[in-house]
Amino acid sequence: MRNIKLTIEYDGTRYLGWQRLGDSDKTIQGKIENILTQITRSKIEIIGSGRTDAGTHARGQIANFKTDSKMALSEMIESLNRYLPQDIVIKEIEEVPERFHARYNxxxxxxxxxxxxxxxxxxxxxxxxxxxxxxxxxxxxxxxxxxxxxxxxxxxxxxxxxxxxxxxxxxxxxxxxxxxxxxxxxxxxxxxxxxxxxxxxxxxxxxxxxxxxxxxxxxxxxxxxxxxxxxxxxxxxxxxxxxxxxx
The missing domain is CATH 3.30.70.660 (Pseudouridine synthase I, catalytic domain, C-terminal subdomain)
Structure with missing residues (x-):
């Protein structure tokens, strides 16, 4: 199982905040999880360093997720930035130790x-x-x-x-x-x-x-x-x- 760390930039203007909402796709977490699930062909849940409210922006939000996918990191970041809306960008991607947790660490x-x-x-x-x-x-x-x-x-x-x-x-x-x-x-x-x-x-x-x-x-x-x-x-x-x- 790989542990992948993301550095994320986003314009929060048209979103309801970071945290995924069950009845809406207008969240940063939800948008990224949907693309990751599609490109890895497995259910992905990402952990953010913390929530940002509706309308708040980020230059350096951090998140991590676990996956069995063998996809190269270069291909993963290219696919994410190709399919995500233009107001959400993955700036960096790296594999980190299994114990790394974006929020608790x-x-x-x-x-x-x-x-x-x-x-x-x-x-x-x-x-x-x-x-x-x-x-x-x-x-x-x-x-x-x-x-x-x-x-x-x-x-x-x-x-x-x-x-x-x-x-x-x-x-x-x-x-x-x-x-x-x-x-x-x-x-x-x-x-x-x-x-x-x-x-x-x-x-x-x-x-x-x-x-x-x-x-x-x-x-x-x-x-x-x-x-x-x-x-x-x-x-x-x-x-x-x-x-x-x-x-």
Whole structure:
């Protein structure tokens, strides 16, 4: 039995997210599994490093699957990219040890979020950024980023209800880079809770525009109450850039 690792790039605009849905073929996982099942002539189920929501994009999603197929990797990636929709691309394919698991072996992730910060929206960036016209205090937002870096219980910045699993995560980097009207936020950490990046982004924006105070971050860490944090920003500005594994 071979274990195959995929590095996947996709535009999530017209999909219902990563995870396969029983009554819909509009998912990234479902599209890839269907093609793999056809070309290997056996039922294939792929394991992703994690789910991405409807509308979220990826430059470096990782998945793996087991197969008895003897098909060469070069032929497999060529067939996948030939038959998959043009908004899903397999960037790399490799055979990995049997014990490799795309989700359980992941040690960290890098996300980007893009903001179009101008009174006038962009016709070209609308699927890949969130149009936010409010003026922003970037010095204050930098200070807010520094508060979020480190190890904390982030349940108040997620859509999760009470859970038995740990909601403590470590953010190693949270930075802001201005590229004209396009603002690029980078999040690197050991893992992210459901909608955590989008809620952190909403909190940063509301602090930057004066709707929330800087102290809100400390208050949410203490209270663990989701409603005290900022809005959940739309998914189209979010990209999964990279998944980290130990060598």
């Amino acid at each position: 992941a040690k960290g992730k890098k996300y980007s979020y893009y903001l179009w910060n101008n009174a006038i929206p962009s016709a070209f960036e609308r699927h890949y950024s969130f149009h936010y016209s409010e003026e922003l205090d970037f010095e204050l937002m930098d200070e807010a980023c520094r508060k979020l870096i480190g190890t904390h219980d982030f349940i108040g910045f997620s859509s999760l209800k009470k859970t038995k699993k740990s909601t403590t995560r470590t953010i190693n980097e949270l930075s802001i880079q201005k590229e004209g009207d396009l603002i690029h936020f980078t999040f690197i950490g050991d893992g992210f809770l459901h909608k955590m990046v989008r809620i952190l982004m909403g909190t940063l924006l509301e602090i930057g525009s004066g709707t929330l105070k800087l102290e809100t971050i400390d208050e949410v860490f203490k209270s663990k109450i989701r409603s005290e944090a900022g809005m959940t920003v739309p998914a189209q500005g979010l990209f999964l850039d990279e998944v980290y594994y130990r060598d």
